[in-house]
Amino acid sequence: MNEPKNLIVVDSLEKLQQLNSAKRKDEFQALNIDDIINNPSVLDELEYREVFFYLDVTIQKKKNMDEIVMMLQVRQYYILDIQRYFDIDSLLEFPAMVTYGSIKSVAAKKQVDSLFNNEVNQIVKFKLFKNRIATTQAINRLSINRAMPVVLGIIAAAEKKILDFSKEDYSRIGVEYSYEDAKDIDKLTKLAKVSLIKVFHKSKFKDEHRGMVEIILSTLQNPQTKHIVKDIKRKTEEVKPFAPLVTSRLQRNCFYLFGLDPMQTISICEELCNGIVIDGVKTKLITSPFTDSHNIADEAVEEIIKSLIDKFGIEYTLMNKRKFTDDENSTKEAIRPLHFSNKYFPKNLEGKLPKLHLEVYKFIFYRTLATQMKNSIYDVSKLIIEADDIELTANANKLEFKGWEKLDGYRQKTSESDTDYREQNISFPKNLFIGEVLAPIQVSDFKATDKNPPRYGKGRLISYLVDTKLCSAEEAPAVIDSLEKIGLTTEIQHMIHPTELGMLVDGIFTKYGELFKEEDKLRDYNNNIAMIKDEELEIDEVVEEYKSLVQDFEAVIGYEKKEDMPDDWMVEKAKNIAKFNGAILSEDNPMFLSRSLILAYINAKDNDFKKVGKCPECKKEQVIEDDISFRCFSKDCKFRLFKQGKDGAKGGIEGFFTNFGKNILKDDYAVLLGTLLKSNGKIYFSDLVSKKNTTFGAYVVLKKNTDYNNWQLGLSFPKSKNATIKDDLKIENIL
Numbered sequence: 001m002n003e004p005k006n007l008i009v010v011d012s013l014e015k016l017q018q019l020n021s022a023k024r025k026d027e028f029q030a031l032n033i034d035d036i037i038n039n040p041s042v043l044d045e046l047e048y049r050e051v052f053f054y055l056d057v058t059i060q061k062k063k064n065m066d067e068i069v070m071m072l073q074v075r076q077y078y079i080l081d082i083q084r085y086f087d088i089d090s091l092l093e094f095p096a097m098v099t100y101g102s103i104k105s106v107a108a109k110k111q112v113d114s115l116f117n118n119e120v121n122q123i124v125k126f127k128l129f130k131n132r133i134a135t136t137q138a139i140n141r142l143s144i145n146r147a148m149p150v151v152l153g154i155i156a157a158a159e160k161k162i163l164d165f166s167k168e169d170y171s172r173i174g175v176e177y178s179y180e181d182a183k184d185i186d187k188l189t190k191l192a193k194v195s196l197i198k199v200f201h202k203s204k205f206k207d208e209h210r211g212m213v214e215i216i217l218s219t220l221q222n223p224q225t226k227h228i229v230k231d232i233k234r235k236t237e238e239v240k241p242f243a244p245l246v247t248s249r250l251q252r253n254c255f256y257l258f259g260l261d262p263m264q265t266i267s268i269c270e271e272l273c274n275g276i277v278i279d280g281v282k283t284k285l286i287t288s289p290f291t292d293s294h295n296i297a298d299e300a301v302e303e304i305i306k307s308l309i310d311k312f313g314i315e316y317t318l319m320n321k322r323k324f325t326d327d328e329n330s331t332k333e334a335i336r337p338l339h340f341s342n343k344y345f346p347k348n349l350e351g352k353l354p355k356l357h358l359e360v361y362k363f364i365f366y367r368t369l370a371t372q373m374k375n376s377i378y379d380v381s382k383l384i385i386e387a388d389d390i391e392l393t394a395n396a397n398k399l400e401f402k403g404w405e406k407l408d409g410y411r412q413k414t415s416e417s418d419t420d421y422r423e424q425n426i427s428f429p430k431n432l433f434i435g436e437v438l439a440p441i442q443v444s445d446f447k448a449t450d451k452n453p454p455r456y457g458k459g460r461l462i463s464y465l466v467d468t469k470l471c472s473a474e475e476a477p478a479v480i481d482s483l484e485k486i487g488l489t490t491e492i493q494h495m496i497h498p499t500e501l502g503m504l505v506d507g508i509f510t511k512y513g514e515l516f517k518e519e520d521k522l523r524d525y526n527n528n529i530a531m532i533k534d535e536e537l538e539i540d541e542v543v544e545e546y547k548s549l550v551q552d553f554e555a556v557i558g559y560e561k562k563e564d565m566p567d568d569w570m571v572e573k574a575k576n577i578a579k580f581n582g583a584i585l586s587e588d589n590p591m592f593l594s595r596s597l598i599l600a601y602i603n604a605k606d607n608d609f610k611k612v613g614k615c616p617e618c619k620k621e622q623v624i625e626d627d628i629s630f631r632c633f634s635k636d637c638k639f640r641l642f643k644q645g646k647d648g649a650k651g652g653i654e655g656f657f658t659n660f661g662k663n664i665l666k667d668d669y670a671v672l673l674g675t676l677l678k679s680n681g682k683i684y685f686s687d688l689v690s691k692k693n694t695t696f697g698a699y700v701v702l703k704k705n706t707d708y709n710n711w712q713l714g715l716s717f718p719k720s721k722n723a724t725i726k727d728d729l730k731i732e733n734i735l
Contacts, residue, residue, distance in 0.1 A: 004047040004048050004049050005026075005027060005028050005029045005048060005049065006027055006028040006029075006048060006049050006050045006051075006052060007028065007029060007030075007031065007046065007048035007050070007051050007052065008028050008029070008030045008031075008052040008053075008054055008080070009030070009031055009032075009033050009036065009051070009052070009053050009054065009055070009065070009068060010030055010031070010032055010033065010054045010055065011032065011033045011034070011054075011055045011056060012032075013032075015030075015054055016030055016032070018088045019054075019088060021088065022088045022089050022092060023089050024089065024092055028052070029048075030054075033055065033064055033065070033068070036068055036071075037064050037067065037068075040071060043068075043071055043072065050077070050078060051069075051072060051074050051077040051078065052077065052078045052079075052080055052095060053065055053077065053078070053079055053080065054080040066103075074100075076099040076100065077099075078095035079095065080092065080095050099533070100535070101532060101533040101534055101535040102533050104532050104533070104535070104539055105529050105530070105532040105533035107539060108528075108529060108532050108539040108542050108543065109146075109529060111539065111543045112146055112525070112542065112543060112546050113145055113146060115543070115546050115547065115550055116144055116145050116146055117143065117144075117145070119550045119554075120144055120513075120516070120550060120553065121142060121143060121144045121568075122559075122567075123550075123553055123554055123557055123559045124142060124144060124505060124508055124509075125139050125140075125142055126557070126559050127508050127512075127557055127559075128142075128504065128505075128508075129593060138487055138501050140568070140571050140592070141486045141487050142486055142487075142488075142505070143482070143486055143568075144486075144505075145479070145482070146522070146525065147470065147471055147475065147479045147522060148479060148482065148483060148488075149506075149509045149513070149516040149517045150470060150516075150517055150518070150519055150521075150522045151461075151465065151470070151471075151479050151480065151483060152483060152488055152489070152498065152502060152505065152506050152509075153506055153509065153510070153517040154456070154461070154464070154519075155456060155461070155483075155489055155496055155497075155498050155502070156498045156502065156503055156506040158453065158454070158455055158456055159455070159497065159498050159503070161453040162452060162453050162455065165450075165452060165453055167449055167450055167452070168206065168449070168450055169206075169207070169447055169448070169449050170204040170205055170206050170447075170448055170449075170450075171204070171205040171206075171209075171210075171213055171445045171446065171447060171448070172200060172201065172204065172205070172445065172446055172448055173200065173201040173203075173205075173213065173216055173217065173220070173443075173444070173445050174198060174199065174200045174201075174443075174444060174445075174446065175198070175199050175200075175220060175227070175385070175387075175392055175440050175442070175443050176196060176197065176198050176440065176441050176442040177196070177197040177199075177227070177438040177439065177440055177441060178194060178195075178196060178197075178439075178441050179194065179195045179196075179197055179429050179432065179438065180193075180194050181193050181194075181195065181429045181430070181431050181432075193429075195427075195428075195429045197383070197394065197428065197429075197438070198394060198426075199383065199385050199392035199393060199394040200392060200393065200394065201216065201390065201391075201392055202391070202393060204448070205445075213445055216390060217443060217444075217445060219387065219388050219390060220387055220390065220440065220443045221440075221443045222388075225387050225388045226387065226388070226437050227385055227386075227387045227392075227437060227438045227439070227440055228385065228386050228387070228435065228436070228437055228438075229383070229384075229385060229432060229433065229434050229435060229436045229437075229438065230384040230385060230386040230391070230434070231382075231383075231384040231434060232381060232382070232383055232384075232428065232432060232433075232434060233381060233382040233384075234381045235379075235380050235381050235382070236377055236378065236379055236380065236400065237377070237378045237380045238375040238376070238377055238378075239375055239376045239377075239378060239403075239405075240322075240375050240404075241322075241370040241371055241373060241375075241403075241404035242367065242370070242371075243294045243324040243334075243371070244294045244295075244296055244324065244334030244335070244336060244367070244368060244371050245334055245335040245336070245364060245367055245368070246291055246292050246293065246294060246334060246335065246466075246473060247266075247289060247290055247291055247292065247335070247473035247474070248292075248462050248463055248465075248466035248467075248473040248476060249463060249466075250265060250269070250289065250335055250364070251265045251266070251458075251459065251462055251473075251477065252458075252459030252460065252462050252463045253363060253367075253459070254360060254363070254459075255457060255458050255459030255462075255494070256457070256459050257359070257363060258356060258359055258360070259494065260356070260360075261458060261477075262458065262462060262476075262477035262480075262481075263477065263481075265289075265360065266289055266290075268356060268357055268360050269286060269289035269335070269360065269364075270289060271357065272284075272285045272286045272289075272357060272360070272361055272364075273285070273286050273287065273288055273289060276353060276357070278349070278352050278353075279352070284338055285337060285338060285339070285344070285361060286335060286336065286337055286338060286361065286364055287333050287334070287335055287336050287338065288333075288335070289335055290473075290474070291332050291333065291334060291335060291473075292332075292466075292472070292473055293332040293333060293334055294324045294334050295332065295333050295334060296321075296333060296334055296336055296368070296371065297333055298321065300333075300336060300340075301321045301372060303340040303341075304340055304368065304369055304371070304372045305317055305318075305319060305372055306340075307340040307341070307369065308369060308372060308373060310342075312373075312406065315374075316373050316374055316402075316403065316404075316406060317372065317373060317374065318372050318373060318374050321372075322371055322372060324371075334368075335364060336364065336368040337361070337364060337365050337368055340369075344365075345365070346358060346361060346362035346365050346366075349361070366407050369407055370404040370407050371404075373403055373404035373406070373407060374401075374403045374404065375403050375404070376399060376401060376402055376403035376404055376405045377399075377400045377401040377403065378397060378398065378399055378400060379396045379397070379398040379400050379427050380395065380396055380397060381395075381396040381427070381428055382394070382395050382396070383395075383396070383428050383432075385438065394426070394428075395426070396426050396427045396428055397425075397426050398425050398426060398427040399425070455495040455496065455497070456495070456496050457494050457495055457496065458477075458480060458491070458494070458496065461476075461480060461496060462476045462477060462480065465479070468519065468523075469523050469526060470519060470522050470523065470526070480496070483502070484496075487499055487501055487502075488501060488502035488505055489502050508557075512553060512556045512557045513549075513553045513556075513557075515549055516549070516553070525542070528541070528542045529542070566591075566592065566593075566594070566595045566598045566599075567595075570595070570598045570599065570602065571592060571598065573602050574591065574592075574598050574601055574602055576621070576633060576634050577601075577602065610624060610625045610670065611623070611624055611633075612624065612625060612630055612670050612673050612674045612677065613673070613674045613677030613678065614677060615632040615633070615634075615637060615639050616639065616677060616702065616704070616711065617632060617637050617638060617639035617704075617711070618632060618634060618636075618637040618639070620634070620637075621633040621634040621637060623639065623673070623677060625669075625670050628642060628643055628644075629641060629642045629643060629652075630643075630669070630670070630673055638709070638710075639711055640710075640711070641653065641673065641702075641711055641712070641713075643666065643669060653669050653672075653673075653713065654666075656712075656713040660685075660688040660689055660690075661687075661688065661689030662685065662687075662688065662689075673702070676700070676701065676702040676713075677702065681701070681702065682699040682700065682701045682716060683699065683700050684697065684698075684699050684700075685697065685698060685699075685700060688715075697718075698715045698716065698717050698718075699715065699716040699717070699718070700713055700714075700715065700716075701713070701714055701715070701716045702714075
């Protein structure tokens, strides 16, 4: 008996051919998704280990995929992600697992998102409309999901701190000593080394404390005052290298270092991952940029260690694998280079990669090498001077051993802008001892000012959301971008500011829906979604909780669903009708505040258009007919199918049928296209004529040309020559 193989479900002959060219082709058997749907019995005798799907997933194919999952009764399967890998063997090596629980978790999120889109969103709009505190156009742009109130609250809170902050000048007192260490002789000059020691009074003195400042200065400057070393706390501190890169941290770093927004970073890294042509060979340079794991494979660690020994010696190399988190056994890896030989060092790729690609690769490369270098060591000693009961202190911060910081350390640290690296090379003489009396060379006071509270940049905010488990690495950038898109935030000099509307919306949640803003509440929600994914919690338990929260929100705010407020789709529909007729509706038009008025406008105007069927591109609006084409009612949608080519040339519907010896009346185009727009729509012609003047039968279908991103007619052939063609699919029964 043959050993069961993996089953891979595909959606095209091209993908079957790709699989047949794979090195691992003996490990699987492949079936076309249409063959399974049309003939489910092919699964009856099937024996398999694992199930994989290798599809360009449309809504219809997703339905078919779910149907096959049910047929096979599998509780987990895999998706081969064609967007992230450039060859079939890489794709087979890194499939994404999908479980029955993960399907349920997505369903739960969709139901909660629907509550926010259909209920919370309308309640907020109602409040803004009722109080006339924003323009109609701005209000109609709002689309709020589960995470937005929390993220907006974080941004607004930072802004409030800045607005409420009042800068105050203050005085600090400092003393400098010159210390000649006779026991520490400079080898070059043969002279004792002289150190400058700076210490400070711990207090910040405001203007009203000026008298106290004068007293302290007078005491410290008095020749009779002894400045005695009260204590020296000698201490060193080891600083580990930063952890291997995950998606959110990489996005943040590239924002600070290169000014790249999150999606630009991912786009560059996908190219580095999928392969770039170097010296005529397409070469993958890094692992997948989509990961939350800090793990580096053992074999990669061995390569890193060998490379570091060759470049820097054992002195700087950590010989055992460094552990950063508890996910070392994860099958996923951190974002890292795939090669560590001299050929792939960044300096040897200069001129072979685009400039930004090289910079990002260089950062990933050195960040990864640093993970296997020894800790850097800092002198962090503390010195305390006492002068007539006045205490002065200073902290050392001198780099004693570079360790990992030998590797592009400056760029590593500047990319982590919230890390406080103090001024370096501050140290105290080695022979300074407790009880020693020092002579001051300068005693002074100086002015200083409180620093403004910090705002969030995109990078810092992404890291905060991911590190605090408020959003996943992929969700965080999307939420931040959505807030800007709907006008609640804006970006100025790489810093995120809430808009006036953003502050108003945040105020509504603060006053009436505080639970929607609580970070712990969002974390609980994310944990519950994870539990649904692990099949430890049911969908209803999460959804019902949010239904209750929404009802409380409605009650507190005084919202009634029967209010004469139009739904979002009504507003969008009215705008599209006006735009199609070459008009623009003013944002203050009364109909935007009245459900009855806007419906009357839609009903009056909507009948002016000849509708053919639902648009296959946006899947929202109707396809309508004009003089020269069939097009989506929404002018923002790109669907369009011309009736004939330009200036009478062969093309469009007319040209397609002329090529196959058919003359379809123009009056029948709308009926024909209407049939094709139906789910799985296709029309069978038994008398098409080939270029060789032979007659053949085939289906005419409507399909999207992905090369040119447009829609066109095409042919599809029955799976079998003996296939039975249903009467209602034949052209003579349709036209």
